[in-house]
Amino acid sequence: xxxLDRLRDLLGPAHVLTGDDxxxxxxxxxxxxxxxxxxxxxxxSTEEVSxxxxxxxxTGTPVVxxxxxxxxxxxxxxxxxxxxxxxxxxxxxxxxPAARTITAEAGVIxxxxxxxxxxxxxxxPLTFGAKGSAMVGGFLSTxxxxxxxxxxxxxxxxxxxxEVVLADGRVMNLLTGLHKDNSGxxxxxxxxxxxxxxxxxxxxxLKLAPAPxxxxxxxxxxxxxxxxxxxxHRLQAGSGGAxxxxxxxxxxxxxxxxxxxxxxxxxxxxxxVNVMVEIATTIAGEDPVERLETLLEAALEDGSxxxxxxxxxxxxxxxxxxxRESAAEITFVxxxxxxxxxxxxxxxxxxxxxxxEERLATLDPEAEVFLVAHLGDGNIHYSVYPxxxxxxxxxxxxxxxxxxxxxxxxxxxxxxxxxxxxxATLAAHKDPVALSVMAAIKAALDPKGILNPGKMxx
Amino acid sequence: xxxLDRLRDLLGPAHVLTGDDxxxxxxxxxxxxxxxxxxxxxxxSTEEVSxxxxxxxxTGTPVVxxxxxxxxxxxxxxxxxxxxxxxxxxxxxxxxPAARTITAEAGVIxxxxxxxxxxxxxxxPLTFGAKGSAMVGGFLSTxxxxxxxxxxxxxxxxxxxxEVVLADGRVMNLLTGLHKDNSGxxxxxxxxxxxxxxxxxxxxxLKLAPAPxxxxxxxxxxxxxxxxxxxxHRLQAGSGGAxxxxxxxxxxxxxxxxxxxxxxxxxxxxxxVNVMVEIATTIAGEDPVERLETLLEAALEDGSxxxxxxxxxxxxxxxxxxxRESAAEITFVxxxxxxxxxxxxxxxxxxxxxxxEERLATLDPEAEVFLVAHLGDGNIHYSVYPxxxxxxxxxxxxxxxxxxxxxxxxxxxxxxxxxxxxxATLAAHKDPVALSVMAAIKAALDPKGILNPGKMxx
Numbered sequence: 001x002x003x004l005d006r007l008r009d010l011l012g013p014a015h016v017l018t019g020d021d022x023x024x025x026x027x028x029x030x031x032x033x034x035x036x037x038x039x040x041x042x043x044x045s046t047e048e049v050s051x052x053x054x055x056x057x058x059t060g061t062p063v064v065x066x067x068x069x070x071x072x073x074x075x076x077x078x079x080x081x082x083x084x085x086x087x088x089x090x091x092x093x094x095x096x097p098a099a100r101t102i103t104a105e106a107g108v109i110x111x112x113x114x115x116x117x118x119x120x121x122x123x124x125p126l127t128f129g130a131k132g133s134a135m136v137g138g139f140l141s142t143x144x145x146x147x148x149x150x151x152x153x154x155x156x157x158x159x160x161x162x163e164v165v166l167a168d169g170r171v172m173n174l175l176t177g178l179h180k181d182n183s184g185x186x187x188x189x190x191x192x193x194x195x196x197x198x199x200x201x202x203x204x205x206l207k208l209a210p211a212p213x214x215x216x217x218x219x220x221x222x223x224x225x226x227x228x229x230x231x232x233h234r235l236q237a238g239s240g241g242a243x244x245x246x247x248x249x250x251x252x253x254x255x256x257x258x259x260x261x262x263x264x265x266x267x268x269x270x271x272x273v274n275v276m277v278e279i280a281t282t283i284a285g286e287d288p289v290e291r292l293e294t295l296l297e298a299a300l301e302d303g304s305x306x307x308x309x310x311x312x313x314x315x316x317x318x319x320x321x322x323x324r325e326s327a328a329e330i331t332f333v334x335x336x337x338x339x340x341x342x343x344x345x346x347x348x349x350x351x352x353x354x355x356x357e358e359r360l361a362t363l364d365p366e367a368e369v370f371l372v373a374h375l376g377d378g379n380i381h382y383s384v385y386p387x388x389x390x391x392x393x394x395x396x397x398x399x400x401x402x403x404x405x406x407x408x409x410x411x412x413x414x415x416x417x418x419x420x421x422x423x424a425t426l427a428a429h430k431d432p433v434a435l436s437v438m439a440a441i442k443a444a445l446d447p448k449g450i451l452n453p454g455k456m457x458x
Numbered sequence: 459x460x461x462l463d464r465l466r467d468l469l470g471p472a473h474v475l476t477g478d479d480x481x482x483x484x485x486x487x488x489x490x491x492x493x494x495x496x497x498x499x500x501x502x503s504t505e506e507v508s509x510x511x512x513x514x515x516x517t518g519t520p521v522v523x524x525x526x527x528x529x530x531x532x533x534x535x536x537x538x539x540x541x542x543x544x545x546x547x548x549x550x551x552x553x554x555p556a557a558r559t560i561t562a563e564a565g566v567i568x569x570x571x572x573x574x575x576x577x578x579x580x581x582x583p584l585t586f587g588a589k590g591s592a593m594v595g596g597f598l599s600t601x602x603x604x605x606x607x608x609x610x611x612x613x614x615x616x617x618x619x620x621e622v623v624l625a626d627g628r629v630m631n632l633l634t635g636l637h638k639d640n641s642g643x644x645x646x647x648x649x650x651x652x653x654x655x656x657x658x659x660x661x662x663x664l665k666l667a668p669a670p671x672x673x674x675x676x677x678x679x680x681x682x683x684x685x686x687x688x689x690x691h692r693l694q695a696g697s698g699g700a701x702x703x704x705x706x707x708x709x710x711x712x713x714x715x716x717x718x719x720x721x722x723x724x725x726x727x728x729x730x731v732n733v734m735v736e737i738a739t740t741i742a743g744e745d746p747v748e749r750l751e752t753l754l755e756a757a758l759e760d761g762s763x764x765x766x767x768x769x770x771x772x773x774x775x776x777x778x779x780x781x782r783e784s785a786a787e788i789t790f791v792x793x794x795x796x797x798x799x800x801x802x803x804x805x806x807x808x809x810x811x812x813x814x815e816e817r818l819a820t821l822d823p824e825a826e827v828f829l830v831a832h833l834g835d836g837n838i839h840y841s842v843y844p845x846x847x848x849x850x851x852x853x854x855x856x857x858x859x860x861x862x863x864x865x866x867x868x869x870x871x872x873x874x875x876x877x878x879x880x881x882a883t884l885a886a887h888k889d890p891v892a893l894s895v896m897a898a899i900k901a902a903l904d905p906k907g908i909l910n911p912g913k914m915x916x
Binding site for chain 1: 554556557558559600601603607608612614615624628629630631632633634635636637638639640641642643644645647648650651652656667668684687688691694695696697698699700739740741742744801802803804805806832834835836837867868869870871872873874875876880884887888889891892893894895896898899901902903914
């Protein structure tokens with residue numbers, strides 16, 4: 001019996017797709033990656049995932065897990081591999097408002113978690129553009145970030161427990177909803193962010209938080225990033241840690257936004273540093289707009305702030321968010337040759353930008369930079385439209401960005417992960433001892449190298 | 459040249475203690491563990507730690523790292539081993555108020571971090587009884603908890619980066635201060651809580667938070683734990699997540715406290731569930747007492763709360779804290795034969811207590827239970843004074859406690875770790891697949907098994 005026959009026996013023929021039936025599983029969202037899987041498998045339970053992995057392990061067949069396929073680094077590319085879609089595992093195993101947890105299978109869509117939490121007056125705070133497609137297994141395997149990380153942390157911080165199927169098919173049950181658990185090595189956090197190279201996450205216990213009852217949102221203008229960071233600290237202390245977003249859009253962002261979408265033009269003459277800030281409160285009866293206005297007035301008076309426009313209606317609030325959320329659209333109006341996702345220590349963003357300006361002046365004087373940043377997390381999406389597009393030139397620019405970020409104590413991958421596209425960068429810029437520890441762990445947990453081969457590890 | 463001679467060459471003779479000079483390093487704080495180390499080494503730098511481990515690895519000599527030696531599970535017991543004291547590595551490498559980070563070496567004492575943060579109007583929130591002795595390397599290696607976990611998380615949540623010396627002496631540099639970093643496996647969190655069995659943490663980047671400017675503290679009485687949990691959620695939402703402590707003291711706790719320390723007697727007739735709550739604000743001019751009183755009045759009116767006494771002075775606040783902080787003292791007035799540190803999902807504490815009552819009724823009808831809990835974290839310090847003290851009987855009680863906790867989705871070790879004392883419990887109650895993954899990782903990173911041998915892993 002062939003491998004595919006055995007898989008059909010295991011999952012039922014309807015859940016083993018081959019040939020033309022795999023049409024929806026051969027490309028990724030970015031359009032950069034295309035592949036032909038050996039087959040697409042659609043298991044419906046942890047037991048089936050386990051049986052598939054036993055078989056794959058026995059036969060040395062590569063397995064690439066995939067959720068919503070919304071990753072940006074080719075992490076789900078599955079050339080010649082069994083593509084393991086978790087989409088059918090979409091059950092909410094438990095919703096527990098008293099314990100503030102949801103236990104969800106890997107194929108549950110992020111937006112479903114939002115909706116379910118909302119039904120109980122709660123919120124699952126993780127959110128980003130692909131929320132309508134991204135799934136639990138994917139956002140955990142990539143440790144996704146997004147625009148609420150400042151207040152609630154990334155995917156890792158919102159996950160209390162996981163169930164994982166290992167390369168050999170064994171099921172590791174770490175599915176607890178505990179806030180304190182020092183019973184052995186932190187295998188949960190090792191699996192989260194491992195991009196499916198150490199195991200397949202099949203379910204997770206996720207943390208819920210009380211839902212905000214009111215928001216205050218503003219667009220601010222000031223001169224320097226140092227000033228913006230100082231203001232962030234004032235707003236954090238002055239709001240009791242209620243800052244949910246602090247998003248940096250430089251003057252060149254505002255200029256292009258106003259040109260391409262006049263209805264979203266900056267309401268004041270753009271400053272060097274423009275920031276969209278939002279605070280939220282869970283306190284019934286509290287007016288966060290009044291609180292924010294008081295804080296901003298003080299900053300305007302002492303000169304640490306040049307401009308401030310506070311949204312006074314939900315429509316105005318949506319408009320400010322749309323200004324920020326148009327980032328991808330206005331970035332990609334011209335082909336971006338180099339788009340990155342770097343993180344810096346909070347106080348070193350300006351230094352990074354200055355150094356990159358110097359590097360680009362030498363490397364490519366015609367290059368144009370376009371950027372937007374989750375400033376509160378030190379996370380810059382730094383894109384370059386280069387003066388010329390030879391692969392080696394693009395690689396040199398990429399290397400310069402990664403190198404400058406790492407030299408300043410930063411990271412070449414803040415929230416998008418490594419996948420295929422940043423493997424070479426990882427090899428060049430990660431601490432070599434850490435790389436060798438990663439390789440040792442991979443060899444220990446997946447000795448045949450069947451789990452998402454060719455990803456993350458150099 | 460003997461090993462000790464080579465170590466003397468390396469560190470200087472003053473920093474290689476043997477014989478009587480090791481007197482201060484042969485016992486642990488609990489009085490349960492005693493050992494005779496081969497020598498005590500006091501390296502002064504990461505390079506020296508690295509050289510020691512190279513030598514230990516070469517010669518297959520066990521190495522037990524120790525910080526303030528305040529652990530509760532014998533994790534620093536070092537019979538026949540090189541005891542590696544990190545105490546001389548007590549430098550603050552960087553204090554960066556703008557980035558809200560402190561980079562501290564492993565030998566820095568927790569209280570020093572508190573003092574340094576306070577100088578900048580900030581706080582390093584981790585705190586517990588041993589703060590005057592516990593050191594960075596120790597509180598990270600045990601992933602310490604304490605009484606602020608509810609708001610700020612445990613040691614792991616407060617650490618952004620680490621420097622680790624591996625078993626073979628290589629230095630792994632993960633010393634970044636980033637809020638987002640998806641550049642490879644989460645080796646930081648793997649090392650944190652590994653109790654020195656995978657590497658020796660030599661330095662860390664720690665997170666600082668804005669210092670509260672005012673507190674409101676109260677003692678509450680109510681009928682059920684379910685009611686207490688519902689109230690916690692109301693207080694969290696109603697204070698914007700400002701609850702710093704929510705500590706459960708049952709009626710038997712209050713009764714004993716009042717008997718042994720009349721000056722700390724409960725200000726009302728103790729209820730089944732008594733809770734010390736504290737909220738704190740970082741907002742200048744805000745009155746958290748008024749906020750707390752408003753929230754408590756509503757709860758008193760709708761009957762979800764029976765008693766409430768709010769501290770109206772710092773002296774009264776201190777008194778409420780002392781009631782809670784007397785736990786160890788009033789627990790140990792009679793020899794405790796079984797003291798534990800279990801965690802439960804937030805909504806299952808009562809079920810655990812009820813089940814244990816039933817178990818003890820059979821196992822040991824004369825047994826007396828004494829407990830106190832970090833209720834907001836689901837963490838119970840559950841002690842039993844048994845009717846008889848044969849080792850096998852005590853082991854049966856311990857097994858019952860661990861078993862019931864795990865059966866309810868809990869953990870037999872919430873914040874104290876495993877060390878020596880909970881190895882057997884780990885072997886019996888941890889998911890067997892997780893145990894085998896732990897063993898595989900240990901073998902991959904410390905193939906000669908020289909790092910803290912006999913600890914944590916079964």
